[in-house]
Structures are given as C-alpha cells and as structure tokens.
Amino acid sequence: MSYRIENIEFETAQYVSDPDEPVHSVKLSLTAGGKVDIPIDLGNRHYAKLMELVDEEGLIIADADHTPISAE
Amino acid sequence: MASNSKNLAELLNSDVTLTATDIANGAVTTDKLADGAVTAVKTTSVGKAKNIIINGDFKIAQRATSVSSTDGSNEDYSTVDRWFFRYGNNAPGTMTISQETDVPSGYGFSNSWKFDVTATGTATGDHHTLFSQFIEARTLRYSGWDYTNPSSYVTLSFWVKSTKTGTYCITFDAADVAGNFKFIKEYTIDSASTWEKKTISIPGHASLVFDDDAERGCELGWNLASGGNRDNATDNTWYTADASRVTPNQVNFLDDTANNLWITGVQLEVGSVASDFEIRTHAEELVLCQRYYEISREGISETKSSFGGGAMTGFSYAAYTGTGLNATSREGSRTFFKVTKRAIPTVTPYSYGGTANGYSYITGGGHSTNYGIRVRHEGFNMYLAAVGGIYAWFDWEADAEL
Numbered sequence: 139m140s141y142r143i144e145n146i147e148f149e150t151a152q153y154v155s156d157p158d159e160p161v162h163s164v165k166l167s168l169t170a171g172g173k174v175d176i177p178i179d180l181g182n183r184h185y186a187k188l189m190e191l192v193d194e195e196g197l198i199i200a201d202a203d204h205t206p207i208s209a210e
Numbered sequence: 211m212a213s214n215s216k217n218l219a220e221l222l223n224s225d226v227t228l229t230a231t232d233i234a235n236g237a238v239t240t241d242k243l244a245d246g247a248v249t250a251v252k253t254t255s256v257g258k259a260k261n262i263i264i265n266g267d268f269k270i271a272q273r274a275t276s277v278s279s280t281d282g283s284n285e286d287y288s289t290v291d292r293w294f295f296r297y298g299n300n301a302p303g304t305m306t307i308s309q310e311t312d313v314p315s316g317y318g319f320s321n322s323w324k325f326d327v328t329a330t331g332t333a334t335g336d337h338h339t340l341f342s343q344f345i346e347a348r349t350l351r352y353s354g355w356d357y358t359n360p361s362s363y364v365t366l367s368f369w370v371k372s373t374k375t376g377t378y379c380i381t382f383d384a385a386d387v388a389g390n391f392k393f394i395k396e397y398t399i400d401s402a403s404t405w406e407k408k409t410i411s412i413p414g415h416a417s418l419v420f421d422d423d424a425e426r427g428c429e430l431g432w433n434l435a436s437g438g439n440r441d442n443a444t445d446n447t448w449y450t451a452d453a454s455r456v457t458p459n460q461v462n463f464l465d466d467t468a469n470n471l472w473i474t475g476v477q478l479e480v481g482s483v484a485s486d487f488e489i490r491t492h493a494e495e496l497v498l499c500q501r502y503y504e505i506s507r508e509g510i511s512e513t514k515s516s517f518g519g520g521a522m523t524g525f526s527y528a529a530y531t532g533t534g535l536n537a538t539s540r541e542g543s544r545t546f547f548k549v550t551k552r553a554i555p556t557v558t559p560y561s562y563g564g565t566a567n568g569y570s571y572i573t574g575g576g577h578s579t580n581y582g583i584r585v586r587h588e589g590f591n592m593y594l595a596a597v598g599g600i601y602a603w604f605d606w607e608a609d610a611e612l
Contacts (some may be wrong), residue, residue: 142282144285144286145282145283145284145285145286154582156582156584159584162584163583163584163585168567171579172566172567172568172579173567173579174556174558174567175556175557175582175583175585176556177554177555177556177585178554179553179554180425181423181424181425181552181553181554181610182553182554182555182556182610183553183611183612184556184609
C-alpha cells in the first residue's frame, strides 16, 4: 500500500533517532526508491499530514532501530 | 478674516474639486490639524508594511517559473513563492501555471501569475480547484484588525485578467475556527482579456479566532472551478452551513483550453479602503519568502530549476570530508539558513545531477542516498556515510510552507 503527501508517494514510515538525540524525524521510504526525512514538528505541514494518515488511514510508523547510517 | 483652520474646514466641506493652488505647499502644518482631524482609517498602515500578502506581485519564484500541473503532479507549492494551488478532491483538468511579465501598465508591476488551461475538466461533487495563500494566524492576530468586530474590515485588492468573463468567488477560510467558517465574496470579470482591479472588504465576526502561533490562520483562495457539493454558499457572508467555497454563480474556468487567467498586485490590508499596492524591493520580498522556503542558490536568477546539470554553485554544500567517514562517523555538513524558518522545515538534498534525496561524491563518482539529517529552524546537519575519500556535494531546499 502506498500513501501520498502532496507529491511525496511512499510505502513505509519509520521514526529516526540518533545516539545523542531521541526521535527527531520520520523516514519515508519512497515508492520510486530512496527516502525523505520529515522532521517531527506539527508546524511542518508534511508531518501534520503524516499524522492525519496515521489517524485516518491507519498508517503505522515503525519504531526507530537506532542503527546509524551505514557504510557503502 | 477667518482663521486658516476655518478656511480649510470650509474648503473641505464645500464639495468642490480642489486645485493645486487651493492648499499651498506646506500650508497644512501640524498645529493647524486638530487632534483626530485625520481619522484612523486614513493613517492605518502609513509608515509600516501594510500588505499582509507576501509576494503579491509574483516576482519571487525560487522553485520554478513554469510547470504543467494536474491532480497529483505539480500541485501545492510549485512555482511562485508563497502561492499554493490545488485540484481539491482529485478535481479534473490540466493547466500550465507560470510566472509572466504581462501586467497592467503604469503601476510598477513586473510580474503576474498565469493559468493556462491545457486539458478541460468538469468539477463535480467535492471537487474544487483554486489557488491561494495561507496566512499565519499570528500575522492576522496582530495585524491591527479588530477581527471580532463586524464593523472592522480587512480589504483585499488585486488585478486580474481573463479570457473567460463571468462570476468568480474569493474564499477567506478561517482555519482556527472549528467546523466550516468561510467568508465568500463574488467578483465579476467584465471584459475578456482586459486587466481589471477588484476590491473586496471582509468584515470581522464575533466568532473569528486567530491563534497566537505560526500556523495556518486563514487560506485566502481564488476559485477556478467547484463541484456541486461546494457551491452552496451565499455571496458576501460568513458561511458555516457546509464545506462550500463558492456560490452557485462560480464559473468553470476549466471548460475550454482557450481559457487563460492572469493575476497580480494582490494586497490584503487592514481597513475598509484599498490603498495603492505596496511595492517592496526584490531583496525585501525574497527575505519574506525565505521564512517559508529557501534553496541553496541565491533565489532570483538561480532557482531550484538550476539544480543539476553538473553545476554546483551558490550556497551548495561542497567540502572535502577526508577519509574519516565510516559507519559510525558523525562527520558531515552543517548548513545555516539565510532566514530562520517558520517551522522546522523538510530539507531535501539534491545530488550533482539534480536527483532529489541524495548527494554526490567525487571518489569514483556517484550518487548516494546514504545519509542522515537533523533539521532545526536555523539550519541542518547532514551526515554522510563512508564512501572512501570523498568530496561531497549537494544542493538543497528547505520547505516550511504553511
């Protein structure tokens, strides 16, 4: 199942955290490949829409896995 | 002989046309004006920024100057700064939306915004097609408008030109009032392909609320088409009965591929009278826009369309990051915005080739999506994964629009 926020079409969502900071954003895995990071701020319209998708369309945001970015 | 003040009073009450010699230069000095002689409505906004609308003359276009737009593609914020466009509820039709230089002559405008229908559509049901500007709640709350008083007004003025004559509707959608709460006002395009100035005054209402925050206070919308579930409103009233945005008289602008519409000189000001459009400098307008959206380029001659093409200039991030990056490295970029953002923005990096959500590196050449990012109102940190000894490049956009 895919979801859409304006022109952003994505399949899954996962919280992002860092070792020195609690959860600060949500990573969206794009249908076309790659990702977009949406900061956790209700003033950000993308995040506000993401919360609408959670409430109204059952989108589940996965917990952060605390894995730092990996080497290529 | 009568006093000067009496002569001036008689002159002003005589209902005659004043000539240049009736009041000599310097004749109306401060001590000749009684306290309150000039009413507040004539002095509101004098000496301060009076236009609540940002980029009302459409001269700033950091994203692009022209797009083809249809439902799901190039909607929302896609061309001129601060201006929003949508095919609501998957409304039909296709338009080319562009920044233009066709303007009413003699008023100092340089640009307009154009809608060119390229595929027709008939709105039905909940469809609604419009362009708009969202205004921050705090901006309205502290504007000086006594907005809970029905005798207090803000006045909207704009220049419009369209090949399609008829009745169009403006919608002032109050976002902080629960339920449906919109002021809807018709205006008429009388002559085809002719610039016409329209003025609409919006009264306060006892139920109006604008929260003390930087979120949506209202959406001021210009409707182009609307379905049957959205056209029940009554002209010139605050409408609450349903989600209607227009009256039944609203034209369907998207009924012919010959239809074009231009707009410029949009001003919203406190008071019941429309004054001349406040022309700001390019630099002033750009800074106002950058509170909501900013790119790594300078934003005037270089727009987001400049991304890619093998050129990284302006404020693109470009740095030798050495060989120290590895899987747990915190090494990376720190970028400060030129203007602090309204909210924490969504930041999108673009690689050397202009591909979104990635960056470029030199060693071996390539595009990587392997990064982490942390964003604040003032800037962002981006952490790059190890790709050997690298020289990392990326452009970026930061979007904090309402």
